[in-house]
Amino acid sequence: MANAKQDDKKEVRVWCDGCYDMVHFGHANSLRQAKALGDVLIVGVHTDEEIAKHKGPPVFTQEERYKMVKAIKWVDQVVEGAPYVTTLETLDKYQCDFCVHGDDITVTADGIDTYHMVKKADRYREVLRTAGVSTTDLVGRMLLLTREHFKRGDKEYTVALEHSSNLGTDSTARSPYTGCSQFLPTTQKIIQFSSGLSPKPTDKVVYVAGAFDLFHVGHLDFLEKAHAQGDFLIVGLHTDLEVNRYKGSNYPIMNLHERVLSVLACKYVHEVVIGAPYSVTAELMDHFRVSVVCHGRTAIAPDADGSDPYKKPKERGCFKILDSGNTMTTEDIVQRIIQHRLEFELRNSRKEQKELALKPLNKEHAKQNGDYVHVNNSG
Ligand code: CTP
Ligand code: C5P
Numbered sequence: 001m002a003n004a005k006q007d008d009k010k011e012v013r014v015w016c017d018g019c020y021d022m023v024h025f026g027h028a029n030s031l032r033q034a035k036a037l038g039d040v041l042i043v044g045v046h047t048d049e050e051i052a053k054h055k056g057p058p059v060f061t062q063e064e065r066y067k068m069v070k071a072i073k074w075v076d077q078v079v080e081g082a083p084y085v086t087t088l089e090t091l092d093k094y095q096c097d098f099c100v101h102g103d104d105i106t107v108t109a110d111g112i113d114t115y116h117m118v119k120k121a122d123r124y125r126e127v128l129r130t131a132g133v134s135t136t137d138l139v140g141r142m143l144l145l146t147r148e149h150f151k152r153g154d155k156e157y158t159v160a161l162e163h164s165s166n167l168g169t170d171s172t173a174r175s176p177y178t179g180c181s182q183f184l185p186t187t188q189k190i191i192q193f194s195s196g197l198s199p200k201p202t203d204k205v206v207y208v209a210g211a212f213d214l215f216h217v218g219h220l221d222f223l224e225k226a227h228a229q230g231d232f233l234i235v236g237l238h239t240d241l242e243v244n245r246y247k248g249s250n251y252p253i254m255n256l257h258e259r260v261l262s263v264l265a266c267k268y269v270h271e272v273v274i275g276a277p278y279s280v281t282a283e284l285m286d287h288f289r290v291s292v293v294c295h296g297r298t299a300i301a302p303d304a305d306g307s308d309p310y311k312k313p314k315e316r317g318c319f320k321i322l323d324s325g326n327t328m329t330t331e332d333i334v335q336r337i338i339q340h341r342l343e344f345e346l347r348n349s350r351k352e353q354k355e356l357a358l359k360p361l362n363k364e365h366a367k368q369n370g371d372y373v374h375v376n377n378s379g
Helices: 002-010 025-036 048-054 062-070 088-093 116-120 135-150 155-166 187-193 217-227 240-247 256-264 282-287 311-315 330-339 341-369
Strands: 013-018 040-045 077-080 098-102 124-127 205-210 232-237 271-274 290-295 319-321
Touching: 013 025, 025 040, 025 098, 025 124, 025 187, 025 256, 040 062, 062 077, 062 217, 088 116, 135 330, 135 341, 187 256, 205 217, 217 232, 232 256, 256 271, 282 290, 282 311, 330 341
Parallel strands: 013 040, 013 098, 040 077, 098 124, 205 232, 205 290, 232 271, 290 319
Antiparallel strands: none
């Protein structure tokens, strides 16, 4: 018992918390950095009720958000329903040495820095926020997608377009094609996210391909099933142009680089093919020694020439349809946003106002004495 305790002491336990709504690679990158500061990473995720109270309704339910965070490969444990304001009691309860957060501002509905207590106790560390992606920005992109998508007709959606004109703080989000994001992908980032593993000669290699746009719980459930089919899971990601060919409209919402990082952050994925051919070729299967090729129960669009993209794996008898048991699609997410567009608009503009009003003050103050900032939310 005493020995076990001593061993426990040696490991550095790190705490992170947040909403983790529409989990994206920015969240994953903050968790990666947090994990690098210690040995064990515990992540507290807030309830829907708490989030609605402090910043507006989340897009994903708490059950969906818990599941998504659990699947990020740097996360060792998820604490469901963690308090919005991080207390020393919470850190102590989970034996965490300190709390880590990105260098952005998180305040309660009353404008109080949610980290004021841990800052004061010098149990707070900051990591760099990933520029160019945030939940707020993604919501903006989706509403811009709505504008593109429904321009040709329906009056109801013209209203959505007018209301959404002040959304999407990332001006480059207007086009989802390569190079459109403010986020600057580097080989370094891919290396940091990559598993660095190669399949062992005895490993059964599983291959799946898709858009994996706005990586969501449906994808996650599918990848969990695909992972269980073998020992080494390779995910092929189609190019932005390819996705646009078969999805149309303004899809994909996330460009290829962003989709690569989202998929790499998933604990079930070992390797990603960046810009995979739409039809699964014999060459691809031979090159990666693929034993089984899987697809979920969603529709399979034909290739540009009208052929079946899974013709080759079917001929080899190694094609399998998997039931993810989840009906969520990228389009569903966009629909959720459209349905709640007014709430999201309000939330976006509030968040921007808070950021504009708080950023210099909060930074300065936090650095000086770790104390909290009280602000008037109205401006
Ligand atoms: N984070 C990050 N880089 C991003 C987005 C989030 O490092 N691009 C970090 C935040 O700094 C925080 C954690 O991810 O440490 C959880 O963030 P969350 O509370 O979910 O908020 P945001 O994603 O910032 O969402 P929003 O823009 O709606 O506030
Ligand atoms: O639509 P997308 O190309 O992103 O899907 C990638 C893979 O995930 C496909 O095989 C699809 O069938 C699967 N999927 C699933 N269940 C969902 C969503 C996607 O099995 N709810």
